[in-house]
Amino acid sequence: MSMGYKIKRFFNNHSETSDNHIDETLKTRYYKASKNAVIQAVEDYFNSSPDFSIHARSDQHGEIGATSKRGKKVLVIATVVMVRPYHTALDFSVTTDTPVHIDFGYSNKIIKRVYEHVNEQLPEIR
Numbered sequence: 001m002s003m004g005y006k007i008k009r010f011f012n013n014h015s016e017t018s019d020n021h022i023d024e025t026l027k028t029r030y031y032k033a034s035k036n037a038v039i040q041a042v043e044d045y046f047n048s049s050p051d052f053s054i055h056a057r058s059d060q061h062g063e064i065g066a067t068s069k070r071g072k073k074v075l076v077i078a079t080v081v082m083v084r085p086y087h088t089a090l091d092f093s094v095t096t097d098t099p100v101h102i103d104f105g106y107s108n109k110i111i112k113r114v115y116e117h118v119n120e121q122l123p124e125i126r
Helices: 003-010 035-048 106-121
Strands: 014-016 029-031 052-058 063-068 073-084 087-097
Touching (some): 029 106, 035 073, 035 106, 087 106
Antiparallel strands (some): 014 087, 063 073, 073 087
């Protein structure tokens, strides 16, 4: 990971995961579980967290939208796609609403925390 990317990540208010992300911690995670099980694990995280509330859930589209209850205003969109039976991808898009469009890596930390929670619940495919 280049120094330029680290600086850019720090001075940005949006983070996304993807298959080919330069940052290993922000790569798409795959789980040996059904689409519904992954959606439920993500929903459990947001329901148990005092910082977030779910504002939208679409099983048909495999998306959960959550917003922060306190602290910085944050919008989290989790996308779950079943690639093949019991091989399900989980991606995130997190935007922090700040006046200067800088969140000092806060959106990255949220993604990492949710991934950690889901990893405790479901087996990850490496």
